[in-house]
Amino acid sequence: MASQLGGQQILILPEKVQRYLGRDAQRMNIMAARVIAQAVRTTLGPRGMDKMLVDSLGDVTITNDGVTILEEMDVEHPAAKMMVEISKAQEEEVGDGTTTAVVLAGELLKMAEELLEQDIHATVIASGYRKAAEKANKILDKIATGVQRGEDKILREIAITAMSGKGAEVRGEKLVELCVKAVKQIVEESDGKLEADIDNIKIEKKSGGGSADSQLIQGLVLDKEVVHPGMPKRVEKAKIVLLNLALEVKETETSAKINITDPEQLRSFLDEERHMLQEMVEQVKKTGANVVLCQKGIDDLAQHYLAKAGILAVRRVKESDIEKLARATGGKIVTNIKDLTAKDLGFAAQVEERKIAGEEMIFIEGCKDPKAVSLLVRGGTEHVVDEAERAVHDAVSVVSVAVEDGKIVAGGGAPEIEAAKGLREYAGTVSGREALAINAFADAIEVIPRTLAENAGLDPIDILVQLRAAHEKKDGKDIGIDVISGKVTNTLKLGIVEPLRIKTQAIKSASEVTEMILRIDDVIAAGKLEKGEMGPGPAPGMGMGGMPPM
Numbered sequence: 345m346a347s348q349l350g351g352q353q354i355l356i357l358p359e360k361v362q363r364y365l366g367r368d369a370q371r372m373n374i375m376a377a378r379v380i381a382q383a384v385r386t387t388l389g390p391r392g393m394d395k396m397l398v399d400s401l402g403d404v405t406i407t408n409d410g411v412t413i414l415e416e417m418d419v420e421h422p423a424a425k426m427m428v429e430i431s432k433a434q435e436e437e438v439g440d441g442t443t444t445a446v447v448l449a450g451e452l453l454k455m456a457e458e459l460l461e462q463d464i465h466a467t468v469i470a471s472g473y474r475k476a477a478e479k480a481n482k483i484l485d486k487i488a489t490g491v492q493r494g495e496d497k498i499l500r501e502i503a504i505t506a507m508s509g510k511g512a513e514v515r516g517e518k519l520v521e522l523c524v525k526a527v528k529q530i531v532e533e534s535d536g537k538l539e540a541d542i543d544n545i546k547i548e549k550k551s552g553g554g555s556a557d558s559q560l561i562q563g564l565v566l567d568k569e570v571v572h573p574g575m576p577k578r579v580e581k582a583k584i585v586l587l588n589l590a591l592e593v594k595e596t597e598t599s600a601k602i603n604i605t606d607p608e609q610l611r612s613f614l615d616e617e618r619h620m621l622q623e624m625v626e627q628v629k630k631t632g633a634n635v636v637l638c639q640k641g642i643d644d645l646a647q648h649y650l651a652k653a654g655i656l657a658v659r660r661v662k663e664s665d666i667e668k669l670a671r672a673t674g675g676k677i678v679t680n681i682k683d684l685t686a687k688d689l690g691f692a693a694q695v696e697e698r699k700i701a702g703e704e705m706i707f708i709e710g711c712k713d714p715k716a717v718s719l720l721v722r723g724g725t726e727h728v729v730d731e732a733e734r735a736v737h738d739a740v741s742v743v744s745v746a747v748e749d750g751k752i753v754a755g756g757g758a759p760e761i762e763a764a765k766g767l768r769e770y771a772g773t774v775s776g777r778e779a780l781a782i783n784a785f786a787d788a789i790e791v792i793p794r795t796l797a798e799n800a801g802l803d804p805i806d807i808l809v810q811l812r813a814a815h816e817k818k819d820g821k822d823i824g825i826d827v828i829s830g831k832v833t834n835t836l837k838l839g840i841v842e843p844l845r846i847k848t849q850a851i852k853s854a855s856e857v858t859e860m861i862l863r864i865d866d867v868i869a870a871g872k873l874e875k876g877e878m879g880p881g882p883a884p885g886m887g888m889g890g891m892p893p894m
Contacts, residue, residue: 369867370460373423374453377861380419380427381450384410388443388792390508391800391827406727409734410443411435423861430853439542439741440506441846444792449854451791455784456862464777470859472781475774476767477855479782480789481848483766484759487821488751488844489836493531493538499524501839502746503739505755519732522560522719523739529562529717531747540744544716546668547740549723549733552701557722558732563672563692563711565718566665568658569704570697571642574651577697582656582708584690585633586666586675590640591624591650591659593617618645624681625649631686635695637708639666656695658706672714746843755840756824757793759847761811764789789851793825800827807832 386393387408397405397416405416411431419425430449431442456469491498503520530544548565570577621643628636628650636642636650636657650657661669670677675690693710700720721736723729746752753759767786771779790808797807807825810832814823824835835841 363866363868366865367460369865370466370862371457372867373861373864374457376421376423377427377453377857378450380414380424381446381453383417384413384443385447385450385795386799387413388447389796389799389827391796392443393799404727405730407731407734408443409731409738410446412734414442414446422867423864426857426861430857433853434849437849438745438843438846440738441842441850444846445850445853447791447795448789448850449857451788452785452854452858453861455788456781456858459780459784462780464780466862466865468777469781469784470862472774472778473785473855473859475778476770476782476785477851479770480763480767480785480851483763484753484844484847484851485751487759487762488753490750491746491752492750493528493747496524498752498841499527499743499746501841502742502752502843505840505842506738506742507735518556519558519721519736520739522558523736524743525560526717526719527740527743527747530715531744532715538748538750540747542740542744543664544668544671545740546665546716546718547721547733547736548705548718549721549729550701550703550705551723551726551729553722553724555721555723555732559720561707561709561718561720562714563707563709563718564665564669564716565720566637566658566661566706566708567703568661568706570706571657571659572647572651574648575656576654577656579634579656579695580693582635582692582695583631583633584635584637584669584673584675584692584695584708585628585631585684585688586669586673586677586690587636587638587681588640588663588666588677588679589638589681590642591621591636591638591646591681592641592643593620621646622649625653625655627681627684628655629653631684631689633689635692635708637661637666637669639663656697668716669708671716672711673708674712742843742846745845749843749845751844752841753844753847754822754824754834754836755842756826756835756838757790757796757811758815758822758824758835760789760792761808761815761824762821763851765812765815785855796825796827800825800830802827802830 387395387410392408394406394408395413397407397413399416405412407413411434414428414431419428427446427449430445434442434445452473459469460466500520503523507520526545527540531538531540546564548567625646634655636655638657638659639661640659642657642659647657666677669675669690673690673692676688678684678688691712692708695706695708697704697706719736721729721733723732764786767782767789771782771786774782793811794804794808797804811823811825814820814832822834822836823832824840826833826835826838826840
């Protein structure tokens with residue numbers, strides 16, 4: 345950026361800077377964001393295709409999970425990175441609907457570009473989109489159906505809908521059942537509201553076997569082994585100590601030097617160490633504990649004493665797992681061995697070391713009403729089990745959201761068509777150019793049923809015409825596409841259902857990122873210049889980035 349002042353050229357930005365202004369900046373950002381949306385669009389729905397992602401080391405990921413695809417992609421453009429952020433926000437908030445959010449944002453940007461070509465200002469479009477998003481979410485809230493915690497049939501249908509298309513539906517019946525049971529087990533009531541924190545469901549995957557071998561453990565599975573060969577491999581009626589400390593001799597906090605001048609001193613020093621470790625193990629024995637799960641290390645000598653006492657011990661258990669174990673077994677996490685009492689112990693019907701797919705794992709199961717559980721997901725190959733794990737994660741996420749909110753909507757594009765219909769009516773009540781933006785939002789939201797039809801090999805125009813006609817009728821709010829039969833039908837009755845929050849969050853995220861991208865009218869891209877690379881001034885007659893001076 346340079347300017348003339350009394351014949352003297354003033355350099356404001358380095359000459360290597362690239363700058364895009366006005367429509368150029370908007371066009372470039374919209375194009376980058378739409379490329380991301382196009383990349384995941386074909387994965388939407390039960391008939392969506394998969395993507396094969398190969399990293400620089402040659403590792404392969406095969407998935408159609410939107411957030412996984414976008415996280416694995418090496419995205420450089422800042423506007424495209426904003427689209428990746430949408431999928432992450434959707435994943436954190438709801439756990440599913442990431443592809444829906446990204447595809448919707450891409451379509452909103454496409455419609456916005458057409459409005460920009462008609463000389464409608466970006467601020468007007470952004471304002472119209474904001475009003476449309478608020479109205480669309482009100483419409484969706486109005487058409488939502490209530491669901492209760494005990495309605496297992498609907499909760500299973502929600503899980504099946506989330507899993508469909510993940511490659512897991514063919515072997516999904518068992519997994520669906522396990523997901524619903526897991527969520528129902530961890531639900532807690534707080535201030536009259538239900539809370540289902542899926543962090544309390546530990547999903548452990550192991551290749552080998554089939555998905556029918558997957559199981560729900562009323563407790564926890566640890567990818568660990570018993571620390572000493574002399575310890576029991578199975579303990580019935582386990583009394584469990586949870587330690588957040590090392591069963592080792594503590595080092596001094598300050599630097600210290602011990603001078604030993606004769607063998608007697610060395611012997612007494614080693615005896616004292618042995619005595620300290622023995623005291624720690626005695627403290628554990630005194631409480632009646634027969635299982636020790638330690639977050640930190642266990643000294644070899646301490647292992648020997650524990651094995652002698654017939655106590656099963658596991659070391660270096662992750663902090664998150666120790667916290668889950670406290671919720672599952674009812675035990676307290678102990679940070680000082682001297683404070684340990686029988687009241688701090690947790691209980692489980694059994695603790696056992698088992699070999700799964702050639703590796704030892706510790707099963708802590710049969711806990712009384714555990715508020716943390718484990719899902720062990722099995723599959724024939726690594727790629728299959730990875731995708732099954734993603735499907736299970738989506739399923740437990742949406743079931744927990746449905747339990748917390750108590751509201752669901754029909755799937756198969758039904759809510760989008762109903763929202764589009766309501767938005768077109770709403771646009772008629774809004775004056776000025778904002779009405780055009782609201783109508784554009786209504787057209788954009790129909791990208792979801794249109795994409796579902798395209799991915800299922802159906803004619804999208806025919807399907808949209810049928811859906812719009814069905815939604816004009818009095819009882820048509822739940823009419824969507826059954827992509828398996830290729831027909832337009834009542835998807836709520838068919839069992840194709842989704843939590844309301846998936847839809848509202850997707851609309852919120854997509855509209856917000858679209859507004860943000862539209863409001864950018866100047867992009868200045870500058871790399872760091874090497875020392876000495878830039879001369880004393882620009883070449884004669886040249887300004888920023890090799891362009892003529894402004």
